[in-house]
Amino acid sequence: MLGIVLDLVIIASLIALAIQVVSGASLFRGIIHFIVMGLTLALAWARLGAPDLAMAEAAIGAGVTGALMMVAYRRLVEITPDHNPSRTGSRSRLALPIAVGAGGLVGLLGLGATLSDPEPGLAGLAVLEALQDEALGNPITGVLLLYRGLDTLLEIAVLLTAFLAAVAVTRREDLDYSITTRDPHTPLVGALLAIIVPLTVLVSVHLLKAGSHDPGGAFQAGAVLAACGVLLVLTSRVSASSQSRPLIGLGIVAGLISFSLIGLAAMLRGEPPMALPGMWAVYFIETAMMLSIALTLVLLFAGTESLRRNQHG
Amino acid sequence: MDNAALYVLAAAVLFGVGVYGLIVSAHLMRKLFAINIMGNAIFILMVAVAGPIDGAPDPVPQALVLTGIVIAVSATAFALALMVRLYQETGRATLADDNGPGNDD
Structure with a gap:
């Protein structure tokens, strides 16, 4: 109730x-x-x-x-x-009927599927049965890496493509620094970072490790790590740079490259592509994906292709 | 899950609100809000519709939605970059309507 x-x-x-x-x-x-x-x-x-x-x-x-x-x-x-843009644009008289129709369609579809006494999904059943013998206790991580690895690989590719496209349409000379805190030298900012940055890194590593048996995983961990990076940008510990750095480039593609190479290496052993050789591969790929996701999201936030470190006391 | 039907109805209403917002908003950022709301409605629908397996939730739709959330943020980030550039170039964050420039022929 x-x-x-x-x-x-x-x-x-x-x-x-x-x-x-x-x-x-x-x-x-x-x-x-x-x-x-x-x-x-x-x-x-x-x-x-x-x-x-x-x-x-x-x-x-x-x-x-x-x-x-x-x-x-x-x-x-x-x-x-x-x-302060005008609130609404076209005052289409058809907007409301179309919206009601679209919502009604979604509701009809969903209610039809829910109320007709649904069978459990066969794919989910197969995953839960197969994963009982695996060391992976979290079935969602299992699906993402073991059974729908290609989807996850392409997802990383989409993130990378979106980043490259966003960088391509961002005008360089307008890289503004106005989003950073006005006085990055105040002792409070340093003290805040000294507490929050290690904690965030700890949480994201925990989420990554927990992802194999409990809720968590590379995406959640990467997003938490990205929050830490956003904080560093806002406090101008790191800032946008137009100079490309090999380390940052490597970090952006680390997830895609390591997942692709390990996935393709399976074909050399005569296994189907994207078959992972063991738990070490799961951890390796998840770590690489976490770093790539975090770095890409921070760069998207800063609207830049590269970052540089600023020295503050 | 006994609350599945409730969430299906919520997804339907949210999708309707998203469609309405997409049509009536002029500002591109509002259109992005609306598209994200529509996406979230579909995510809710996918998870709510999937029946549980032996009491445990079906992992496959959840994994698909997890992928979807990341794709949605990627697409949103690109769309926001496009919107900012459009605003820099034209001073507008709206699209031309049908009888505006670009459709003169």
């Missing part, structure tokens, strides 16, 4: 927040509502028995997307200080 009430509260908040996001008065408020919606969605994932998704949503869906939207908004404000 309490569970249903909780579900209803979560769902009501989600819908109210979504309406606020698309119809709110100011763009900035829209971003805030979007982030809160992401966090509420994380609660919904937890209620749906998906703790991995809850973590990913909180870290990536709400955190990273929110940070990216904030920095994009900041760049708009930079160009036009009183950036």
